[in-house]
Amino acid sequence: MKVLFWGTPAYAVPTLDALQRAGHQILGVVTQPDRRRGRGKQLMPSAVKARSLELGLRVYTPEKIRRDHGCQKQLEDLGADLSVVVAFGQILPPEVLTQPPLGCWNGHGSLLPRWRGAGPIQWSILEGDAQTGVGVMAMEEGLDTGPVLIERALEIGLLENAHQLGDRLSKLTADLMLEALPRIESAGAGPEEERLRRLGVRYQTPEVTYARMLVKSDYQIDWSASALAIHRKVMGLFPGAVTLWNGKRLKLLVTEPLIERLRHDLSPPAQQLLGRWPTGGHQPGTVLESSEAGLVVSSSGCPLLIREAQLEGKVRSHGRALVQQLQASAGDRLG
Numbered sequence: 001m002k003v004l005f006w007g008t009p010a011y012a013v014p015t016l017d018a019l020q021r022a023g024h025q026i027l028g029v030v031t032q033p034d035r036r037r038g039r040g041k042q043l044m045p046s047a048v049k050a051r052s053l054e055l056g057l058r059v060y061t062p063e064k065i066r067r068d069h070g071c072q073k074q075l076e077d078l079g080a081d082l083s084v085v086v087a088f089g090q091i092l093p094p095e096v097l098t099q100p101p102l103g104c105w106n107g108h109g110s111l112l113p114r115w116r117g118a119g120p121i122q123w124s125i126l127e128g129d130a131q132t133g134v135g136v137m138a139m140e141e142g143l144d145t146g147p148v149l150i151e152r153a154l155e156i157g158l159l160e161n162a163h164q165l166g167d168r169l170s171k172l173t174a175d176l177m178l179e180a181l182p183r184i185e186s187a188g189a190g191p192e193e194e195r196l197r198r199l200g201v202r203y204q205t206p207e208v209t210y211a212r213m214l215v216k217s218d219y220q221i222d223w224s225a226s227a228l229a230i231h232r233k234v235m236g237l238f239p240g241a242v243t244l245w246n247g248k249r250l251k252l253l254v255t256e257p258l259i260e261r262l263r264h265d266l267s268p269p270a271q272q273l274l275g276r277w278p279t280g281g282h283q284p285g286t287v288l289e290s291s292e293a294g295l296v297v298s299s300s301g302c303p304l305l306i307r308e309a310q311l312e313g314k315v316r317s318h319g320r321a322l323v324q325q326l327q328a329s330a331g332d333r334l335g
Contacts, residue, residue, distance in 0.1 A: 004080035012086035018174035101189035107173035116144035125236030147201035161238035223285030227257035254308035269293035
């Protein structure tokens with residue numbers, strides 16, 4: 001099939017690669033413009049643009065596709081059968097959505113209508129969802145409102161961070177898109193309503209949750225929260241959740257909530273620490289023990305084990321090395 005691909009971050013690259021390997025003709029790739037990144041603020045291409053150039057594909061980088069009528073016309077002239085969209089980062093206007101005869105299809109990293117919008121992976125962890133997944137949906141002008149053609153769920157591990165979960169979901173997105181394309185091709189062109197009827201899509205229910213944009217304050221650890229809530233923030237916002245240690249920023253990277261009912265989901269070192277401190281009785285954020293596994297810190301209920309962290313101006317460290325780097329002992333405070 002003749003495909004126009006839309007995507008920006010590394011999450012979208014496995015789908016681009018899968019389409020290429022499967023022999024689909026990728027007529028062009030649309031991605032966000034180069035952005036300044038890193039300490040040097042150098043102008044850097046998106047992960048999708050970098051991979052597209054390696055593959056020798058034609059790349060388009062509209063700042064705002066909704067307003068760029070010249071780019072819209074260029075894309076229409078390509079004559080694609082359909083568009084495949086994975087984490088592009090802009091809402092496509094009707095002028096673009098109606099161009100390909102077989103429609104525009106989005107690989108979205110959640111079980112719609114839960115977590116429409118940006119950051120569905122982060123929010124599924126932050127809110128403690130037991131599972132998430134991927135849906136391939138027909139695109140509409142609204143934000144992730146279209147009917148779903150194929151959907152598959154994944155369990156979320158207690159100790160799985162957003163990057164790890166994102167890697168699994170990105171591979172699943174690629175697999176489902178390859179599964180969806182033959183069905184879309186077989187259904188053929190024609191009026192959208194009739195095409196979707198032939199495909200047997202599932203229309204979304206009214207019970208919607210939105211993955212709002214994250215702000216700076218979301219990344220701050222509140223030690224008066226529960227150990228599980230703090231842990232979910234560390235995993236969901238990896239590698240960005242921060243607290244203070246002696247006035248310096250301490251980025252938390254790996255934690256475990258020392259909760260008895262979660263014993264079988266914890267690592268062996270964490271299991272050995274269970275039940276050693278009564279719930280409560282300590283000021284939240286107080287170091288209870290400096291162990292071989294890391295720092296045990298009080299919260300509003302059960303303690304939290306900090307296994308890996310990075311102090312401002314230092315390299316990331318874990319376990320005993322972290323304790324030594326911080327020179328931490330019982331009674332010290334975070335936050």
